Amino acid sequence: MTETQTAAETVSTGKGALLEARDLHVAFSARGRSARAVDGVNLAIGQGEIVALVGESGCGKTTLARTLLGLERPTSGEVRYDGSPLQYGSRALKSYRRQVQLVLQDPMGSLNPRHTVYEAVAEGPRIHGLPDEQEIVASALSRAGLRPPERFFLRYPHELSGGQRQRVVIAGALALNPKVLIADEPVASLDASVRGEILALMLKLRADLGLSALVVTHDLGLAWNIADRVAVMYLGRIVESGPVEQVLTAPRHPYTQALMSVLPESPERIVLTGEPPDPTRVPGGCRFHPRCQVLASGRAAEAGVDAACRSEPLSILPAVPDAQAACHFAAVGG
Structure with missing residues (x-):
């Protein structure tokens, strides 16, 4: 294990x-x-x-x-x-x-x-009153891959590359x-x-x-x-979760499938229709149903869950490590 x-x-x-x-x-x-x-x-x-x-x-x-x-x-x-x-x-x-x-x-x-790099990294330790400030700053820069750390102490952000700034x-x-x-x-x-x-x-x-x-x-x-x-x-909820390999190689929720379709290796592109999520207007039933390609294509109706998609809210997913999806279509093996 x-x-x-x-x-x-x-x-x-x-x-x-x-x-x-x-x-x-x-x-x-x-x-x-x-x-x-x-x-x-x-x-x-x-x-x-x-x-x-x-x-x-x-x-x-x-x-x-x-x-x-x-x-x-x-x-x-x-x-x-x-x-x-x-x-x-x-x-x-x-x-x-x-x-x-x-x-x-x-x-x-x-x-x-x-502020210099030193001042930027030292800000947190100063707020918390930590001793050995210079040693802490040098160690943090070194762990972030900026070595030797003393070489960066007096540099300013504009003197660094984008990757170096993110390391700071x-x-x-x-x-x-x-x-x-x-x-x-x-x-x-x-x-x-x-x-x-x-x-x-x-x-x-x-x-x-x-x-x-x-x-x-x-x-x-x-x-x-x-x-x-x-x-x-x-739209404010986790609709699918699980081990990354399992979710991303076999996504069960139509929204995850649409997100995956934009990757270069995806065989087909899924273009979502309808309005982007608006947290002031959460739809009834499945919150994704107004944009769902499975519902729009008729596959949800073939599986007998189209009415549930439009009217029956889904349970909030628990915090478990196993793969799970909040989807009526996925629940019937779609």
């Missing part, structure tokens, strides 16, 4: 989960209506496990990530870390954010252009010796030649430090290359 399998199996019921969302809901007021950005999510990340959270823009994945970081408070449900509910007092959040760190997609935007952002997270990284589109702004280097770095950090990670992305190819498990999100 591999370490990855062990980590996946420990999250089967939330037991052993390092970071967990339980029946999480986050709603905002928008244009006089309630926007259900996260509308019932169960998600668990085990020790040393990398989970990819995949979906198109507007599906709620960034709001979910911000809520897991404690930057948004849930309307209902809870975030749990190491078995305990997240507390929202300033002292508790400060302690929590030493354990769970954010890596942003735009290093040029997240790095202060007036990662070093800033590592300086606090976290247990979990939440990486929001970590390679979206990088050239293809550099993307592989950053993904390899994240895998190395998992191997060397036992880090867990939630990687938020719209790119299923990235999920394939880095994740142990994948969770596919649509």
Whole structure:
């Protein structure tokens, strides 16, 4: 049994989960209506496990990530870390954010252009009053692949390549010796030649430090290359999840199938019709049904589930390691 399998199996019921969302809901007021950005999510990340959270823009994945970081408070449900509910007092959040760190997609935007690399990486340790600052900064830069670290201390962001800037952002997270990284589109702004280097770095950090990670992305190819498990999100809910090889080689939900179809090796392209997801207007029945190619093609009617697709809501998926899909058509073996 591999370490990855062990980590996946420990999250089967939330037991052993390092970071967990339980029946999480986050709603905002928008244009006089309630926007259900996260509308019932169960998600668990085990020790040393990398989970990819995949979906198109507007599906709620960034709001979910911000809520897991404690930057948004849930309307209902809870975030749990190491078995305990997240507390929202300033002292508790400060302690929590030493354990769970954010890596942003735009290093040029997240790095202060007036601060040197040293100052950027030292910011977290200074906030938390950690001793041996220079040693911490040097170690973090070295672990992020910027060696020798002293060579980068006095450089400014504009003097670095895109890949080097992203490594500085990662070093800033590592300086606090976290247990979990939440990486929001970590390679979206990088050239293809550099993307592989950053993904390899994240895998190395998992191997060397036992880090867990939630990687938020719209790119299923990235999920394939880095994740142990994948969770596919649509309109505030996870609609399919499971081991990455199983979900991405044999996707059961029509939405996952459509996302997979844009990859170069896909035999056919599935073009979704209808409106993009609007969290202020969640449709009845299956929330994907207005855009579903299986329903539009008549295959759902042939399977006798077309009425259910339009009218019967689906259960919220639990946080289990096995492959699962919230789909009436998939449930009858479609």
